[in-house]
Amino acid sequence: MSVQDFALAAEVAARRRWGATAALLALVVLLVLLSLGIGPVRLSPPAVIEALFGGGSDVAQVIVREIRLPRTILAFAIGGILGLSGAALQGLLRNPLASPSLFGAPQSAAFGAVLVIALGLADVRSYALPVVAIIAAFGSVFALLAIAGRNAGLLILILAGLAISSFAGAATALVMNLSSNPFVVLEIAFWLLGSLEDRSFQHVVLVLPFIIAGAAILLSQANAFRALTLGEEAAQSLGVDVGRLRLLVITGVALGVGGAVAVTGTIGFIGLVAPHLMRPLIGHDPARLLVPSALTGSALLLAADIAVRIIPSTSDIKVGVLTSIIGVPFFLYLIMRERRALGGGVA
Amino acid sequence: MTLLSATALNASLGSRKVLHDVSLSLEAGHLVALVGPNGAGKTTLLRALAGLIPSDGEIRIGGDALASLALRERAKRFAYLPQGHMVHWPLPAREIVALGRYPHGATDPARLSQKDIEAVLRAMQAVDVTEFSDRRVTELSGGERSRVALARVLAVEAPVILADEPTASLDPRHQIDVMQKLRNVADTGVLVVVVTHDLGLAARFADHVLVLSEGRLAAQGAPAEALSESVLASVFRVSAYRAEFQREAVIVPWADV
Numbered sequence: 126m127s128v129q130d131f132a133l134a135a136e137v138a139a140r141r142r143w144g145a146t147a148a149l150l151a152l153v154v155l156l157v158l159l160s161l162g163i164g165p166v167r168l169s170p171p172a173v174i175e176a177l178f179g180g181g182s183d184v185a186q187v188i189v190r191e192i193r194l195p196r197t198i199l200a201f202a203i204g205g206i207l208g209l210s211g212a213a214l215q216g217l218l219r220n221p222l223a224s225p226s227l228f229g230a231p232q233s234a235a236f237g238a239v240l241v242i243a244l245g246l247a248d249v250r251s252y253a254l255p256v257v258a259i260i261a262a263f264g265s266v267f268a269l270l271a272i273a274g275r276n277a278g279l280l281i282l283i284l285a286g287l288a289i290s291s292f293a294g295a296a297t298a299l300v301m302n303l304s305s306n307p308f309v310v311l312e313i314a315f316w317l318l319g320s321l322e323d324r325s326f327q328h329v330v331l332v333l334p335f336i337i338a339g340a341a342i343l344l345s346q347a348n349a350f351r352a353l354t355l356g357e358e359a360a361q362s363l364g365v366d367v368g369r370l371r372l373l374v375i376t377g378v379a380l381g382v383g384g385a386v387a388v389t390g391t392i393g394f395i396g397l398v399a400p401h402l403m404r405p406l407i408g409h410d411p412a413r414l415l416v417p418s419a420l421t422g423s424a425l426l427l428a429a430d431i432a433v434r435i436i437p438s439t440s441d442i443k444v445g446v447l448t449s450i451i452g453v454p455f456f457l458y459l460i461m462r463e464r465r466a467l468g469g470g471v472a
Numbered sequence: 473m474t475l476l477s478a479t480a481l482n483a484s485l486g487s488r489k490v491l492h493d494v495s496l497s498l499e500a501g502h503l504v505a506l507v508g509p510n511g512a513g514k515t516t517l518l519r520a521l522a523g524l525i526p527s528d529g530e531i532r533i534g535g536d537a538l539a540s541l542a543l544r545e546r547a548k549r550f551a552y553l554p555q556g557h558m559v560h561w562p563l564p565a566r567e568i569v570a571l572g573r574y575p576h577g578a579t580d581p582a583r584l585s586q587k588d589i590e591a592v593l594r595a596m597q598a599v600d601v602t603e604f605s606d607r608r609v610t611e612l613s614g615g616e617r618s619r620v621a622l623a624r625v626l627a628v629e630a631p632v633i634l635a636d637e638p639t640a641s642l643d644p645r646h647q648i649d650v651m652q653k654l655r656n657v658a659d660t661g662v663l664v665v666v667v668t669h670d671l672g673l674a675a676r677f678a679d680h681v682l683v684l685s686e687g688r689l690a691a692q693g694a695p696a697e698a699l700s701e702s703v704l705a706s707v708f709r710v711s712a713y714r715a716e717f718q719r720e721a722v723i724v725p726w727a728d729v
Contacts, residue, residue, distance in 0.1 A: 126602045128589045131566065134606060138564075139582045219560035348579035352571060355624070356558045361524055363574040363628075364547030409561035412580070 145406040156427035160197040206381035208422020211396025213343040216350030216411030224397035229290030234386035237261030259383030319390040319445015335384030342377035350411035392445040394452020475500040481529035503658040505674035508684035547575030551628035553635040557621035562610040572627025595626035615646040675723040
């Protein structure tokens with residue numbers, strides 16, 4: 126094998142990955158146009174593009190730019206950060222079942238946000254909400270990794286995640302239980318289901334800085350995830366500061382997930398599903414999975430948010446409900462596939 | 473010429489003190505076998521030498537104090553092979569080997585410089601894994617995978633290789649094969665430290681043997697001295713059959729004492 130052969134093999138693989146990523150990007154663009162066009166007033170993609178850039182009727186402009194654009198941006202950004210967080214956690218823990226929602230991060234962030242709302246500490250559109258949600262998400266992921274310790278097996282991670290999400294759920298229930306205002310309770314209950322409806326540019330401005338910061342942190346660590354393929358010790362011997370990496374990943378995931386939960390409520394399972402959909406196309410390299418997983422997360426949430434608008438039903442289906450309804454069977458399928466590893470116990 | 477030395481090394485795991493005042497001085501071009509009963513602290517010593525765990529005492533590598541070196545610089549000087557040849561994702565063998573170039577700034581195997589590719593190919597050729605360069609490591613047999621792991625370590629092209637039980641769970645042919653390859657690497661001027669339970673392999677291939685017992689160096693020196701009858705009796709509680717075959721030393725642990 127010569128240097129040329131080696132470089133060629135790498136290039137062929139890279140070209141295939143780029144093809145898949147480009148196709149994915151095209152899909153996301155298509156879904157963005159659909160998301161801007163679908164609703165009580167249906168607009169064709171050309172009409173959407175026209176309205177987006179200031180053409181067409183005033184009504185079409187208002188619908189596209191002021192009502193549907195914020196919702197679409199949020200679906201794109203939040204789906205993306207959820208997919209990215211899932212891929213990053215799977216890379217950090219070298220474990221295909223790792224994901225923010227299985228670890229109780231969104232549930233904990235929701236608890237933080239609910240606490241703020243119920244206590245009337247802040248307006249629903251103030252920065253206090255995402256900040257508290259982020260702190261709660263950070264606490265939950267940090268606690269999980271501390272409990273699980275180094276080189277934790279699937280079983281410990283999932284049990285600890287189950288405990289943390291149950292605890293966050295119970296704490297949320299307690300807050301609702303103690304709340305004296307029934308309207309607040311109802312509002313919280315609906316908000317917890319996770320939705321992108323009626324979101325404005327204020328929400329976009331509120332959450333985008335956190336999502337961008339979280340994404341930047343996670344993407345900057347891509348190559349360290351690759352080195353972790355060899356385990357923590359070997360990665361450290363290659364020059365990766367594993368302790369620092371853990372802290373950065375927890376921070377990135379908390380910023381993204383906490384921020385997202387603060388404006389949409391809990392939307393689960395996108396982080397778990399996205400990297401799995403990409404592995405057959407992109408391969409198993411945890412560094413290369415990050416961007417495609419983010420795009421897949423965006424596509425999934427955009428598609429789910431379009432679906433809740435076109436599924437005929439008497440009341441609105443919340444997008445968070447839909448992602449969980451689809452995500453949980455997928456999770457069961459993964460458990461079945463990983464049965465041997467799980468059956469092997471803690472190893 | 474001394475390449476790696478440790479003076480009064482102490483290390484703990486949690487509250488348990490694992491290494492007690494270990495002092496050693498190892499030379500470039502030597503294959504050093506680190507032996508000792510289970511729980512003697514062999515892996516801990518290896519990790520401490522590579523700076524992977526904190527320790528008291530001074531470690532010097534090629535004239536520099538280890539403590540003064542940044543993580544990246546340490547990574548260029550020590551290639552570390554952990555136990556078990558663990559690979560968590562099914563990546564192609566060439567990408568695993570290419571991770572050996574990580575300390576040199578080549579963090580993406582898809583974008584290696586000419587120099588990095590050459591180093592990777594040299595490493596793959598040295599242990600004969602070029603033929604399954606494109607196969608996923610998870611699909612390889614145990615023997616093949618151990619060679620890929622070895623190639624990854626060689627690709628670092630570090631002056632020191634620390635290998636933790638590289639022959640464990642391999643069949644006899646592959647055990648000999650791996651030791652022979654490490655011997656060849658040492659002969660090119662690299663210091664190779666190998667943890668092993670196989671006293672026979674240690675006696676045959678090593679220039680220098682370190683015998684660790686309950687965290688202390690019980691003996692060190694050429695294989696014949698370090699693995700003497702009295703050391704085997706006191707440290708391992710075994711007696712051994714000794715002979716010479718094809719002008720190499722043979723030690724076979726035989727009975728407990």
